[in-house]
Every structure is written in structure tokens, then in C-alpha cells.
Amino acid sequence: MTYLLSLLDKSPIDQGRDGAFALHATARLAARAEELGYHRFWVAEHHDMTNLASSVPEVLIAYLLAKTSKIRIGSGGVMLQHYSAYKVAETFNLLASLAPGRVDLGVGKAPGGFPLSTRALQTAIDPARKADFADQLSDINTYLAADPNYEGAKATPFPPSAPERFLLGASVESAELAASKGWELVFAGHLNGDPENLRKTFEAYRRASGGKSPILALAAFAADSEEYARERVGNLRIVKVFLPNGQSVNVGSEEQAAEFARQAGATDYRTEEKVPSVLHGTAAQIRMELDELHRLYGVKEFVLDTPALPAAERLSSIELLAKERLSLVA
Incomplete structure (x- = not known):
């Protein structure tokens, strides 16, 4: 069975460490993921969180692009409600100009933080003029099209190839919206693992997109023994x-x-x-579960969310999974 494996890291802050250590741990993880052959490496957006360091994914993406050479780097995702579509397109066009063919723009609807940080982020936004999520996706499409004849504001610089676009969601509504706007759907199974909802969402996306397969995001942790993996995940x-x-x-x-x-x-x-839904066990056991999900739903790519465990354990997990995937993915 062939499918791609990618990673999402939220830069968790280990006990006794600080945000700087967490961010550099994410950079080390991205570099190792490239060596191991993972397809993408994404970072998240969380605001005013004492346990998570990735508050500005586009800045971290730029750093990771400079620390790697071929793996795709992106956002999983930019919390679009806080920003203008023009600024988001401009930022990712610049990133894609720095690293052509390697930049992913993933967006989501959630605030990614608590009420005070949301209000602080949106203090300059007039609620009466705030675009809805669907309109923002359309606007980003326009800006990323890089049409030199477009009479509106242009999101320069225009890169050799536009960033790939991904909508993070976990509902039929998200599936239909992604398909209608021409965005790839990433089903957030690490946040909503209900099998019936997953099935309905996948079917809706295939219908609306003309048969395209969505990407499935899952949390996963591999260890040398099933017992140890269960113990570590059980504490989450x-x-x-x-x-x-x-x-x-x-x-x-x-x-x-x-x-x-x-x-x-x-x-x-x-x-x-x-207890969060996390695939856990040996790498072989996780591979069997991924194989089954691929068989049932035709998943073309899994984005594996590394749980909020110490950096050394996250690194060990992706190394174990990579050994299992060598016979799966070119």
C-alpha cells in the first residue's frame, strides 16, 4: 500500500525548558524528518499558551526552510480569522519565492488561543467589515493566482510556483467549502476522530471535488514497546x-x-x-492501523501530529515510524 507520511509539530515546551528550546527542538525535528524522507513538515499557530511555543508559524516556516533543502514546509495552520487575506497571500508568496516548490499554506477557522489573545489580534479589525471565511479563501485564491493583469492589489513577489493550499477541517461543510474553492482538504482526525463523521466528510469531499482524496491528520506516537507507548500516551x-x-x-x-x-x-x-485520540504502540502496529485507514478510505497522505511529549521522545517516534515506512513510500 502506498501513501505519503508527513508531520505536524506544535513546539511543545518541555518541563523545565523554555520556548527557545522548544523552537530549536522543532527545527531539529524538521531537519531529521527531511533526512528520513517525510513528505511535509508543518507547524501550528497557538497564541498566549504557556506550554506551546509556535505562535507565528510563518516566521518559524522561514527558519525551517533555511535549515532544510527539500522537504515541504508549511502551516497547519494559519488561523485566518485574525488576518487579511492579502497579508497572508503576500507572506506565503514571499516564502515561496525564497524556497520555490517547497511552501504549503494551510489555514483553519479556529482562534488558536484564548479570548484575550483573540481580541488583541483583532483589535484593528472592524467587525462590520470583517470578511467571512469562505470569502477569505476566494480572496487568497485571487492573490495567489499572480495575474499581472489583475487590477487590484498584487501580493508580490510572485514566486515561480504558488504555495500549495490546504483547508483544515473536520466536517462535511469544510469538505464542500474546500472543494468549491479548489483547496486540498486535511481532515483533522487528531481533533475529531469520530469514524462516522470521517466517512461522511471524505465522501462529501470526493463528490464535490470530482474524486480527489483528502489528507488525514492523526496524532501518533511510536515506541519500542506497546506498553511504554500506552503508558506515555495514557498520561496525556x-x-x-x-x-x-x-x-x-x-x-x-x-x-x-x-x-x-x-x-x-x-x-x-x-x-x-x-484522553486524546492518539495512535500508539510499536511502529509496526501504527503502520497496520494506517494501512487499514488507507484501505477503508483511500487516504493518499497522513499528517502525523507529534504529541506534546519531550523532544527526545518525539524524535525517537518519527525515527521508528520512518523505518516502517521505507517499504511503503518511495
Whole structure:
């Protein structure tokens, strides 16, 4: 079975370390991923997080492009609600001019942070004039088309090849939107692993895109033994906080849940603690699960989210998985 393997790293901050160490650990991971033959390496966008260091993915992307030579580097993803489509297109056109044929633009709808950081990011945005998500995708398409005859603002410099475009989502609505705008769909299985939702979303994307296969993002951790992998993943937790206005969001701890509610101005909230959905075990066991998902859904590429574990363990995991993938992917 042939499919591509790629990586997503959120630059988690190890206990006793700082953000600088986390970012350089991500750079080391990207360089090693290139050596091991992974197809893409993406970084995330999270704001005002004490446990995650990647707040400005486009800056980190530029650094990673300079530290590598052939692996594709991109965002998984830019949180589009905070920015103008023109600025996003301009930024990624510049990156693609620096590293032609290696830049991916992935975007998402989530805020990527707590209410105070969202308000700070959007302080200059007039809510009455704020474009909706679908319109922003259309605008980015226009700017990335690099048409010299276009009479509007041009997102220069125009690169030799445009960045590849990816929409991160986990719903039929996202699938249909991605297809209608000509964007690749990346199903966020690491955030929503419901099999029935996955099936419906994949089917909707294939129908709307004329038969294209989506990419599937999953969290995965490989170790030398199943027992050790289970122990490490078993210590991971997600806390879902539910606010009275119907809003719900996943955070990393009860303390973060309380802080999110405080920033949202809510005193009456509830939480649910869950173990995150992470493929775990030996590399051979994870390979079998990926093989089965490929067989069931025709997945052409998996983006494996490295869990928030110490840098040495994330590195070991991708090395073990690479050994298994040698017989899978050219």
C-alpha cells in the first residue's frame, strides 16, 4: 500500500525548558524528518499558551526552510480569522519565492488561543467589515493566482510556483467549502476522530471535488514497546470546557479551562476530561492501523501530529515510524 507520511509539530515546551528550546527542538525535528524522507513538515499557530511555543508559524516556516533543502514546509495552520487575506497571500508568496516548490499554506477557522489573545489580534479589525471565511479563501485564491493583469492589489513577489493550499477541517461543510474553492482538504482526525463523521466528510469531499482524496491528520506516537507507548500516551489529557453561551473548546488542563472561562467572562462553566485520540504502540502496529485507514478510505497522505511529549521522545517516534515506512513510500 502506498501513501505519503508527513508531520505536524506544535513546539511543545518541555518541563523545565523554555520556548527557545522548544523552537530549536522543532527545527531539529524538521531537519531529521527531511533526512528520513517525510513528505511535509508543518507547524501550528497557538497564541498566549504557556506550554506551546509556535505562535507565528510563518516566521518559524522561514527558519525551517533555511535549515532544510527539500522537504515541504508549511502551516497547519494559519488561523485566518485574525488576518487579511492579502497579508497572508503576500507572506506565503514571499516564502515561496525564497524556497520555490517547497511552501504549503494551510489555514483553519479556529482562534488558536484564548479570548484575550483573540481580541488583541483583532483589535484593528472592524467587525462590520470583517470578511467571512469562505470569502477569505476566494480572496487568497485571487492573490495567489499572480495575474499581472489583475487590477487590484498584487501580493508580490510572485514566486515561480504558488504555495500549495490546504483547508483544515473536520466536517462535511469544510469538505464542500474546500472543494468549491479548489483547496486540498486535511481532515483533522487528531481533533475529531469520530469514524462516522470521517466517512461522511471524505465522501462529501470526493463528490464535490470530482474524486480527489483528502489528507488525514492523526496524532501518533511510536515506541519500542506497546506498553511504554500506552503508558506515555495514557498520561496525556484534554480538558473540554463548556461555556453558558454554548461555546466549547479543548484546552490542556483544568487550570487552562478556568483561565479560558475567566477571559470569556463566564463564571458558570463545566469541564470534561478526556484522553486524546492518539495512535500508539510499536511502529509496526501504527503502520497496520494506517494501512487499514488507507484501505477503508483511500487516504493518499497522513499528517502525523507529534504529541506534546519531550523532544527526545518525539524524535525517537518519527525515527521508528520512518523505518516502517521505507517499504511503503518511495
